[in-house]
Amino acid sequence: DGGITQSPKYLFRKEGQNVTLSCEQNLNHDAMYWYRQDPGQGLRLIYYSQIVNDFQKGDIAEGYSVSREKKESFPLTVTSAQKNPTAFYLCASSTTGDGTDTQYFGPGTRLTVL
Amino acid sequence: GESVGLHLPTLSVQEGDNSIINCAYSNSASDYFIWYKQESGKGPQFIIDIRSNMDKRQGQRVTVLLNKTVKHLSLQIAATQPGDSAVYFCAEAISGGYSTLTFGKGTMLLVSP
Numbered sequence: 350d351g352g353i354t355q356s357p358k359y360l361f362r363k364e365g366q367n368v369t370l371s372c373e374q375n376l377n378h379d380a381m382y383w384y385r386q387d388p389g390q391g392l393r394l395i396y397y398s399q400i401v402n403d404f405q406k407g408d409i410a411e412g413y414s415v416s417r418e419k420k421e422s423f424p425l426t427v428t429s430a431q432k433n434p435t436a437f438y439l440c441a442s443s444t445t446g447d448g449t450d451t452q453y454f455g456p457g458t459r460l461t462v463l
Numbered sequence: 464g465e466s467v468g469l470h471l472p473t474l475s476v477q478e479g480d481n482s483i484i485n486c487a488y489s490n491s492a493s494d495y496f497i498w499y500k501q502e503s504g505k506g507p508q509f510i511i512d513i514r515s516n517m518d519k520r521q522g523q524r525v526t527v528l529l530n531k532t533v534k535h536l537s538l539q540i541a542a543t544q545p546g547d548s549a550v551y552f553c554a555e556a557i558s559g560g561y562s563t564l565t566f567g568k569g570t571m572l573l574v575s576p
Binding site: 353355382389390391392393394397407439441447448449451452453454455456457459 | 471494495497499504505506507508509512514552556557558559563564566567568569
């Protein structure tokens with residue numbers, strides 16, 4: 350998992366609540382990413398950020414929001430607008446935002462909506 | 464942790480065998496390819512990558528082969544060990560500017576002692 354940490358490891362949420370997942374990296378990477386993984390599926394990109402104070406929507410951004418106020422941190426908020434939020438959430442970072450820079454992943458957060 | 468391998472293609476091998484995991488990629492413009500290994504309940508780990516100016520690249524016990532003509536990528540693992548049991552993902556990207564990685568659905572490798 351390198352220098353990327355995600356917390357908490359497990360998270361439970363009641364329907365209608367917003368919840369924020371933490372991602373921190375000490376690799377001095379410019380780019381950070383959030384992915385969602387469902388059982389039997391590959392990773393789908395939610396949001397990404399190439400540089401501080403800038404971020405772009407990925408393929409499945411609806412119902413999610415992010416911020417990038419610090420280089421080291423890229424928190425993801427799962428809002429009540431996300432209809433099916435139960436999933437495994439993975440954060441990654443890379444040196445730059447070029448697609449050919451190797452992305453290194455954190456250990457993940459498993460979110461369950463009760 | 465919950466398995467990420469439900470409903471995935473599965474390759475079952477015996478310890479010591481060589482394993483070959485295949486991946487068909489979708490974009491003929493992709494020029495960078497990467498393999499990740501994901502153990503149950505953990506984040507993906509980088510294994511090896513290859514750029515389109517190469518057909519083959521070797522690492523420790525692993526080899527990646529790229530066939531651009533048929534848009535096919537394979538990961539060969541020599542002398543497979545029980546610790547190699549995991550889900551393996553290929554991903555593709557286009558270099559230059561910014562592009563995101565596109566991941567395949569993955570293959571589960573099961574190694575029996």
